[in-house]
Amino acid sequence: MKAFIGTNIIDVKTESILQDQTIIVDGPSIAQIIPSAESSNLNLDSMEEIYDVSGLTVLPGLIDCHDHLASKNYELISRWNLDEPASTNSIRIYKVLEDTLQSGYTTIRDAGGLDAGYKLAIEEGLCEGPRLVLAISIMSQTGGIGDRVSGSGHTNGLVTNPMLPNAVVDGPDEIIHKLRELVRCGADVIKIATTGGASSRKGLGPRDTSFSRSEVRLIIDESARLNKKVMCHALGGPGLRVCIEEGVHSIEHGCHLEEDPDLVKLMAEKNVFFVPTFTVYDYHKSHSAPHVQVRAQQLIDQHRRSFEIAMKEGVKIVAGTDAGGFIHGDNAHELELLVVNGMTPMEAIKAGTITAAECLEVDDCVGSIEVGKVADMIIVDGDPLKNISMLRDRNNIKHVIKDGKNIPISKRIL
Ligand SMILES: [Zn+2]
Structure with missing residues (x-):
């Protein structure tokens, strides 16, 4: 004792x-x-x-509900793990786990890219790291945010880690097969994308739709059967509406919610968590590719207004950085930005502790x-x-x- x-x-x-x-x-x-x-x-x-x-x-202990512990930048060669030996990459990720824990983050929901081997190593005591809730791979349709394509039109035929399956799916059969494969690989939560984002390729913007309503419905139903919740990357437009109406567990980013205030009310009614991720847009507005900087600048004010409406309507808001393309170990930046954008420090701390634990369904223990x-x-x-x-x-x-x-x-x- x-x-x-x-x-x-x-x-x-x-x-x-x-x-x-x-x-x-x-x-x-x-x-x-x-x-x-x-x-x-x-x-x-x-x-x-x-x-x-x-x-x-x-x-x-602090909780980040949206992190990408295995990512280190937005370069395709790095996302495809072609820029360094697998061993170097693995040790780099281990250092990120250790550093994130030492910064006070004892629980992390990884929103894609970290395989379950790290969780196993932590649980076995081989290394120190946060308690992990894993999405494994981001599920999207052909052309969605998970479908990374080079400027020459190539997709990555070199993916060799069977613990991180490619989760590009179209239609019911592929969806059901992939969900079962992700769960087999250790997914604790299913991560999907129903819109583009700030950092996605030109032509797939924050209001552009990806999965159809029937695909989203199927994903939620089949995930429920597998006892998994669905976290959904959605910024605005029809893809945001579909995933809220169909009842995903959490909305990641949600920058353009203020364009559809009825959706914010629906989130409150349906108990859908909101993970705003201010940190990533703060980064994109000054550091990313030119078309990404323009998108980030355009959505920052709307993001803040969406956050204000969500607070007013009583939506459960939790802290998430979307770290990974940029610096690790500074996850508390999000708590600071929650306060800058209108929360009290106590509200921000709750967003990064008890409410986050509810979102991750670990509030019975942390x-x-x-x-x-x-x-x-x-x-x-x-x-x-x-x-x-x-x-x-x-x-x-x-x-x-x-x-x-x-x-x-x-x-x-x-
Ligand atoms: Zn993310």
């Missing part, structure tokens, strides 16, 4: 701070939380480890600091409720605890 003495707990369930508490962790779980004034009742001598964390703040839950928590020097940006600075992260285990924090390695 270990004791963390004197900390201020951010209680995301009651939206309050519990001052000067002592947390007892037994194995992977939180065993007891009591005011430090009463800790004389505890037999501290029996503790294997005691941490004096007086004046520090503890919050639940997402809040409560007796009986798994001890996934971070202890920081400072008050993120006063300054959310402090979570981006690694120097402020004093302890990262996952599954009750203290994770050594090194200097940033990426």
Whole structure:
């Protein structure tokens, strides 16, 4: 058992701070939380480890609902894993996992590109990394965002990792076969795309439709049969409408929702989660290919208005960065941007902890600091409720605890 003495707990369930508490962790779980004034009742001598964390703040381990841990940029040669040996790439991904965990992110939903072998390695204790919820591959139709094509018109005939199947599908038979294959490969959630995006090829824009309504319906039904939820990349236009009306579990990006306010109401009614991903557009507006920069500039204001309407209508909003094409390990940038765009720091922290855990269906074990839950928590020097940006600075992260285990924090390695 270990004791963390004197900390201020951010209680995301009651939206309050519990001052000067002592947390007892037994194995992977939180065993007891009591005011430090009463800790004389505890037999501290029996503790294997005691941490004096007086004046520090503890919050639940952070959760990013939309990451691409295996991606490192938007170049086709890199997306096809042709730019470096597989071994180098694998070790690079391992470093990303380790670094992301050390930044305070104890749970990540990977929205495509990470194979289940990394999850297995973490669970076996071969390496440290966040708890993972995996989409494996992005399912789209021919010409959709998952169908990457070179300027010469070539598709990648060299895909050799059977754990990351190509998920380009057209029509019912291919859809059913691919869903079953993805689940066999370890998909915890099914990721589909019903529109283009900011970074997709010219001719496939944010309002351009991909899957048909009947294909979306089939994907949701067959996924439900396989006990999986569907997360849907959708920015605007008919593809956004179809996936909300048919009832996907979460909308990723949703930048143009404000053009269809009735859809926002429908999301609230149907309990569809909204994952805005401000971080990726903040990146695209200045760093990407010219046509991507133009798209990003055009959709940033709408994205903010969509977010404001969703907050007003009571849609459950969760934090997701869409990291992968750009820097890893700065996932808390999204929490900062949620606040810049109108959330209170407490709302942003909930979006990155308890509400995110609900979206990932792991709220029975993580997402809040409560007796009986798994001890996934971070202890920081400072008050993120006063300054959310402090979570981006690694120097402020004093302890990262996952599954009750203290994770050594090194200097940033990426
Ligand atoms: Zn993404």
